[in-house]
Amino acid sequence: MRRIDKSPEAPESLRGVPAPDSPDDIDPRVYAARDVKERLKADQMRKCAYCECRLNGDYGHTEHYRPKNGYTTAEGAPLRTPGYYWLAYDWNNLLLSCSTCNSSCKKNHFALADESARGIASRDTSRESPLLINPAEDDPARHIVFHDEIAVPRPSGGGEDPRGRYTIDTMRLNSRPDLVENRLRLLCRYRTMLQARRLAEELVRRGLEPVRGRGLLEAAEAAIREMESPSGEYSAMLRQGHPESRHKDW
Numbered sequence: 269m270r271r272i273d274k275s276p277e278a279p280e281s282l283r284g285v286p287a288p289d290s291p292d293d294i295d296p297r298v299y300a301a302r303d304v305k306e307r308l309k310a311d312q313m314r315k316c317a318y319c320e321c322r323l324n325g326d327y328g329h330t331e332h333y334r335p336k337n338g339y340t341t342a343e344g345a346p347l348r349t350p351g352y353y354w355l356a357y358d359w360n361n362l363l364l365s366c367s368t369c370n371s372s373c374k375k376n377h378f379a380l381a382d383e384s385a386r387g388i389a390s391r392d393t394s395r396e397s398p399l400l401i402n403p404a405e406d407d408p409a410r411h412i413v414f415h416d417e418i419a420v421p422r423p424s425g426g427g428e429d430p431r432g433r434y435t436i437d438t439m440r441l442n443s444r445p446d447l448v449e450n451r452l453r454l455l456c457r458y459r460t461m462l463q464a465r466r467l468a469e470e471l472v473r474r475g476l477e478p479v480r481g482r483g484l485l486e487a488a489e490a491a492i493r494e495m496e497s498p499s500g501e502y503s504a505m506l507r508q509g510h511p512e513s514r515h516k517d518w
């Protein structure tokens with residue numbers, strides 16, 4: 269999960285549309301409009317907001333950070349209604365996610381650090397402290413680090429970061445075999461490229477293969493830059509724990 273810089277202005281389909289007055293007023297054609305998904309997809313570098321998989325083919329799911337229909341505070345806990353229905357078209361509440369993150373992981377989960385601050389009745393969320401990281405508002409790197417391909421909460425106050433823990437568990441960032449395997453594959457490719465770069469630098473430095481060495485160096489640099497870039501799939505993992513990373517423009 270990486271920080272997302274969303275466009276400040278809402279897409280055309282959301283502009284001037286009154287917020288729903290009740291859960292029954294929600295029209296999915298508004299928040300799932302093509303221009304909404306296209307803008308989110310561009311802002312998110314064509315990646316799922318939560319797991320960072322590449323959104324190929326379809327447009328992905330418009331995900332409501334604060335769930336619009338109802339919420340649960342823990343796995344197996346009852347669904348409480350209503351949800352944050354008035355935020356159904358709110359640009360600041362929308363993200364794009366893959367179907368697994370949306371339908372199998374996030375679902376209606378939305379726990380708060382302090383349940384008494386829940387702002388649904390008052391339609392005022394300013395006192396809420398959500399446990400789920402919102403990559404459009406929070407820097408996920410402050411809460412989650414990676415030990416190789418495994419996501420772990422940052423240490424915090426003698427324990428672990430509660431938002432990191434909640435997000436990892438809710439989005440099942442370590443318990444989806446395909447996702448973990450994809451991260452591991454990327455990590456292997458990344459380390460191979462780091463090794464290739466070291467070798468190329470050595471060849472150039474010693475003047476052994478200056479031309480071929482320089483070619484290899486450029487190719488390795490380009491591959492590393494692409495993998496580490498914000499558009500790189502699962503690139504949050506490459507941000508920490510890799511002292512060889514030379515690109516600090518995260």
Ligand SMILES: [Zn+2]
Nearest residue numbers: 316319366369
């Ligand atoms: Zn996802």
